Amino acid sequence: MISLPILPTTVIGSYPRPKWFREIIKGYKNGRYGEELLKEASDDAVVSVISDQEEVGIDIPSDGEMRRDEMVEYFAERIEGFRFYGPVRVWGNNFFRKPAVVSKITYIRPIVVDEYLFLRRHSSRPVVKVTITGPYTIADWSFNEYYNSKEELAFELAKVIGTEIKKLEEVGSLFVQVDEPALTTHPKEMDWAVQAINKAVEGVNIKVGLHVCYSNYSLLKPYFDELRVTQFALEFANRGFRDLEVVKGLSKELGFGVIDVHSRVVEEPEYVAKALFKIMEYLSPEYIYVNPDCGLKLLPRSIAKAKLRAMVEGVMIVRRELAKKGLTEIPLRNKV
Numbered sequence: 001m002i003s004l005p006i007l008p009t010t011v012i013g014s015y016p017r018p019k020w021f022r023e024i025i026k027g028y029k030n031g032r033y034g035e036e037l038l039k040e041a042s043d044d045a046v047v048s049v050i051s052d053q054e055e056v057g058i059d060i061p062s063d064g065e066m067r068r069d070e071m072v073e074y075f076a077e078r079i080e081g082f083r084f085y086g087p088v089r090v091w092g093n094n095f096f097r098k099p100a101v102v103s104k105i106t107y108i109r110p111i112v113v114d115e116y117l118f119l120r121r122h123s124s125r126p127v128v129k130v131t132i133t134g135p136y137t138i139a140d141w142s143f144n145e146y147y148n149s150k151e152e153l154a155f156e157l158a159k160v161i162g163t164e165i166k167k168l169e170e171v172g173s174l175f176v177q178v179d180e181p182a183l184t185t186h187p188k189e190m191d192w193a194v195q196a197i198n199k200a201v202e203g204v205n206i207k208v209g210l211h212v213c214y215s216n217y218s219l220l221k222p223y224f225d226e227l228r229v230t231q232f233a234l235e236f237a238n239r240g241f242r243d244l245e246v247v248k249g250l251s252k253e254l255g256f257g258v259i260d261v262h263s264r265v266v267e268e269p270e271y272v273a274k275a276l277f278k279i280m281e282y283l284s285p286e287y288i289y290v291n292p293d294c295g296l297k298l299l300p301r302s303i304a305k306a307k308l309r310a311m312v313e314g315v316m317i318v319r320r321e322l323a324k325k326g327l328t329e330i331p332l333r334n335k336v
C-alpha cells in the first residue's frame with residue numbers, strides 16, 4: 001500500500017507555460033516551426049514545470065497541462081463527433097473555439113494516456129495526478145447539433161471519458177481528477193449531471209477526485225454521498241474561507257483550496273496554516289489534501305511557484321503540530 005505524508009500537497013492541474021514555450025507555440029501556429037520542435041519543446045516544458053513543483057515540495061505533481069490550450073477544446077479535438085466553429089469569448093479576454101457535436105460521439109484513441117506516461121517517467125514522486133475534463137462540462141460548453149438532449153450527449157461523453165479513465169488505470173495511473181467547473185451552473189440539470197459523472201467512473205478502482213470551483217457548494221453538498229468519487233477538490237481561498245461548514249460530515253476526502261489563483265499576492269505560510277487549522281474543525285486531517293483553488297495557468301510562472309512554496313511551508317507548520325499527536329502519514333485511498 002502506498003502512503004503519503006499527512007495533508008498531501010498537490011495542484012489542481014494547470015501551471016503557467018514557460019515564456020519560451022509560448023514563443024515556440026506561437027511560431028508553430030504561424031508555420032515557423034514544425035511538429036518535431038513543438039513536441040520536443042512540449043516535453044521540455046513538462047519537465048520544467050514538474051521540476052518547479054517538486055523543488056518547492058509538492059507531493060503529487062501534475063504535468064501542468066502544458067500540452068492543452070483549453071480544457072474542453074483539447075478533449076473535443078480528440079473525440080470523434082465534434083467539429084469546431086470560430087472562437088467565442090468565455091470570460092475577460094479569453095477565447096476558445098467552441099466545439100459542436102455533429103455526429104455520434106465515439107472514442108477513437110487514448111486522449112491523455114501519453115501525457116500520464118510522460119509525467120510518470122519524469123516525476124520522482126510515487127503518486128502523480130492526471131486531470132480529465134468531465135462529461136457534463138464538455139456537454140455544457142459545446143453546441144449540441146446531433147443528440148436529442150444535452151442529457152443524452154452527456155451520457156455518451158461519460159462512456160468515452162470512462163473508457164479513458166480505465167485506460168489510465170490499466171497503464172498504472174493512481175490518481176485521476178475529473179474537472180467539472182460547470183456542474184452547479186444549471187441546478188435543474190444536476191440530478192442527471194451527477195449520474196453522468198458516476199457513469200464515467202463506473203468500474204474504476206483508482207483514486208478519483210472531482211474538482212468544482214467558483215460554485216455554490218450548497219448545491220453540490222446534497223450530492224456528496226451520491227457522487228462515486230474519493231475526493232472533492234474545492235476552492236475556498238478566493239471566497240475568504242467562507243462556507244467551510246459545507247464539508248461538515250463529509251465522508252470523503254477534501255482537496256482544500258488554500259491559494260487564490262486570481263490574485264498575484266503570494267500568501268504567507270502562516271495564512272495557509274491558519275486556514276488548515278480552521279478546516280480541521282470540520283474535517284479530520286487524515287481526510288484533507290491541500291491544493292490551490294484552481295489551475296495556476298493565468299499567473300506569472302514565478303508567482304505560481306512562490307504560491308506553491310508558501311502553500312507547502314504552511315502545510316509544514318501544521319504537520320509539525322500533527323506529528324506531536326503521532327499523525328504523520330495517510331494511506332492512498334482508492335475509489336470504492
Ligand SMILES: [Zn+2]
Nearest residue numbers: 213293294295
Ligand atoms: Zn477550477
